[in-house]
Amino acid sequence: xxxxxxxxxxxxxxxxxxxxxxxxxxxxxxxxxxxxxxxxxxxxxxxxxxxxxxxxxxxxxxxxxxxxxxxxxxxxxxxxxxxxxxxxxxxxxxxxxxxxxxxxxxxxxxxxxxxxxxxxxxxxxxxxxxxxxxxxxxxxxxxxxxxxxxxxxxxxxxxxxxxxxxxxxxxxxxxxxxxxxxxxxxxxxxxxxxxxxxxxxxxxxxxxxxxxxxxx
Numbered sequence: 001x002x003x004x005x006x007x008x009x010x011x012x013x014x015x016x017x018x019x020x021x022x023x024x025x026x027x028x029x030x031x032x033x034x035x036x037x038x039x040x041x042x043x044x045x046x047x048x049x050x051x052x053x054x055x056x057x058x059x060x061x062x063x064x065x066x067x068x069x070x071x072x073x074x075x076x077x078x079x080x081x082x083x084x085x086x087x088x089x090x091x092x093x094x095x096x097x098x099x100x101x102x103x104x105x106x107x108x109x110x111x112x113x114x115x116x117x118x119x120x121x122x123x124x125x126x127x128x129x130x131x132x133x134x135x136x137x138x139x140x141x142x143x144x145x146x147x148x149x150x151x152x153x154x155x156x157x158x159x160x161x162x163x164x165x166x167x168x169x170x171x172x173x174x175x176x177x178x179x180x181x182x183x184x185x186x187x188x189x190x191x192x193x194x195x196x197x198x199x200x201x202x203x204x205x206x207x208x209x210x211x212x213x214x215x216x
Contacts, residue, residue, distance in 0.1 A: 032124065036087055038062050038080045039096035039114060041144060049199055051152040061145035062096065063114060063128070067103070068137040075103045079145075092118040109134040114143055125206070149194065149201065156196040162189045186214040 033043030039062035044053040054060055062079030069075060079085075085096040095115040101108045111131040119125055128143040151158045151174045158174035160182030171182035173194065184192045186205035194201040205214055 033057070034094065034116070035060070035062075037084050038082070039085055040079065041146060046152075046199060049152070051199055052150055053152075053201060054146070055148040055150035059147035061147050062143070063112060064140075064142040064145050065101070065110075065112065065130075065138060066140035067108065067110070068139050069103075070135040074139075077101055077103060108136060110136065110138065112141075112143075116144075123202075151196075152199055153196055156198065158194065158196045161193045161195065162191060164189070184216050186216055192216045 029046065029048045031043065031045045031047060032041065034040065035042050040060040041062075042054065042057035042060040045051065046053065062085075064079070065077045067075050067077065079098070082098050082101060085098045088095045088097070093115060094117075095113060097114075098112045101110045101112060110133070113129045113131070115127045117125045117127075126144045128141060130138050130141060132138055154174070157172060157176075160171045160173055162169055162182075162184035169184075173182065182192075186192070186203070187208060187210070191202060191204040193203070203216055207214065
């Protein structure tokens, strides 16, 4: 199982810098921070405007996985509940490897490898691979798992947009909060865009083979 998800706020051109408690990248426009203990994105700031995309770093996550066990029971695993991943760094690419996921302390014989690359033109590129050596079924993988996104300017509307068959679909996220918060399927829909006409978070997929259903 492989997925390629792309996040762009503005031009990014940097490498990862290893700090004591984080993997951090910073340019003239953006800075982002990852927690090495669980692979979570804990900081994402547009330095040009001051928008801190994550309302609170503690809500940042790495991945969430829904698994159907052989006995039919469902378990949900979160990266924060797993053992610290192995971290490999090669230039602008950092890879987090969870070699054996656990449910209630029991080995599942399922591994997850999640990678994040900083591209000078495209932004943050997430890719993930699940290696399942068990009789369980991985029904859903959430990667990346951004967490709580902050409204960049409370004096402006904040919307979720994506292209439909013939027009741009728009759902209000702020100040009017709908029960339907907005979603799209990638790459069937070209992109998803959270924005206020001044700045935003752009989401798209580089997987054009439609091997998996990708829902944003």
